[in-house]
Amino acid sequence: MSAAGVVDPARVVDESGRVVLEGVGKRYDTVRGPVDAVADVTLEIAPGEVAAVVGASGCGKSTVLRMLAGFERPTAGSLVVGGRPVRGPGPDRGVVFQDYGLFPWLTVAENVRWGPRRQRLPRGVVRRRTEAVIETVGLTRFADRFPGELSGGMQQRVALARVLANEPAVLLMDEPFGALDALTRTSMQHELRRIHREAGTTILLVTHSIEEAVYLADRVVVMAGGASVGVPGHVREVVAVDLAGERDVNAPDFNAVERRIAALVHAGTDGPGGGADAADRA
Numbered sequence: 001m002s003a004a005g006v007v008d009p010a011r012v013v014d015e016s017g018r019v020v021l022e023g024v025g026k027r028y029d030t031v032r033g034p035v036d037a038v039a040d041v042t043l044e045i046a047p048g049e050v051a052a053v054v055g056a057s058g059c060g061k062s063t064v065l066r067m068l069a070g071f072e073r074p075t076a077g078s079l080v081v082g083g084r085p086v087r088g089p090g091p092d093r094g095v096v097f098q099d100y101g102l103f104p105w106l107t108v109a110e111n112v113r114w115g116p117r118r119q120r121l122p123r124g125v126v127r128r129r130t131e132a133v134i135e136t137v138g139l140t141r142f143a144d145r146f147p148g149e150l151s152g153g154m155q156q157r158v159a160l161a162r163v164l165a166n167e168p169a170v171l172l173m174d175e176p177f178g179a180l181d182a183l184t185r186t187s188m189q190h191e192l193r194r195i196h197r198e199a200g201t202t203i204l205l206v207t208h209s210i211e212e213a214v215y216l217a218d219r220v221v222v223m224a225g226g227a228s229v230g231v232p233g234h235v236r237e238v239v240a241v242d243l244a245g246e247r248d249v250n251a252p253d254f255n256a257v258e259r260r261i262a263a264l265v266h267a268g269t270d271g272p273g274g275g276a277d278a279a280d281r282a
């Protein structure tokens with residue numbers, strides 16, 4: 001993918017953005033014994049698809065994302081991105097977490113070009129990409145500022161730009177907008193949808209906001225379980241968001257999808273099976 005409308009169509013349709021998880025499990029060995037954070041997660045995300053992951057705290061959402069990012073190894077199953085098994089972090093996967101992870105001693109532009117430079121791309125390519133993604137996130141006027149001089153929303157946009165500069169096939173986002181005020185959050189959601197329309201990147205987004213999930217995603221993955229309920233985290237259901245046209249958070253059909261997912265999330269807090277009726281009633 002490429003930012004600022006410079007789309008390479010070959011990237012949009014190719015397989016580099018396909019994400020396949022098969023029977024993925026993660027067991028942590030702790031002083032109190034083994035903890036099965038997640039078990040048997042099987043999921044396929046098509047190239048260019050936006051999938052949101054929701055579920056109660058502790059159900060393993062971040063664990064799944066960290067394994068896809070290559071920060072942690074699974075203890076069961078396999079994770080494959082773009083046809084290649086995940087063995088560690090790589091520039092094919094861009095990671096945006098809640099803490100922006102910016103280098104405070106570097107300017108906006110220096111933060112953004114850090115990744116492409118590390119990939120040893122030619123200088124001209126680095127410069128063009130840096131300028132393009134900074135423009136995409138609307139920070140051209142702030143390119144020479146330091147992160148500490150920017151608002152939280154602007155820092156989050158820098159974090160996004162920094163990841164986009166690597167032109168990843170897959171964007172992994174863990175509650176990226178959680179710390180932002182409502183207005184900034186809404187504008188970041190619009191921004192992300194626009195970037196996605198232009199670039200066709202596969203996006204896997206963890207969020208606590210069901211509204212955000214339904215607004216952004218083609219499919220919503222509802223996870224349940226977790227150590228606190230004594231059941232490993234797992235996928236409870238995958239809900240396709242079939243809403244035509246521009247999504248309107250106030251539209252009745254939008255709210256109906258939200259309610260269905262909310263019921264599934266809350267059913268999940270009782271462990272598998274428990275409270276599934278609530279979801280059926282939605």
Ligand SMILES: Nc1ncnc2c1ncn2[C@@H]1O[C@H](COP(=O)(O)OP(=O)(O)OP(=O)(O)O)[C@@H](O)[C@H]1O
Binds near residue numbers: 029061
């Ligand atoms: N390094 C670790 N060692 C031991 N247990 C861990 C570790 N990391 C996570 N866990 C456990 O794994 C389970 C899943 O954690 P995870 O952070 O993936 O949940 P989550 O769905 O992202 O929750 P939240 O919504 O609160 O962010 C939790 O029970 C957690 O305590």
Ligand SMILES: [Mg+2]
Binds near residue numbers: 061062063
């Ligand atoms: Mg988490």
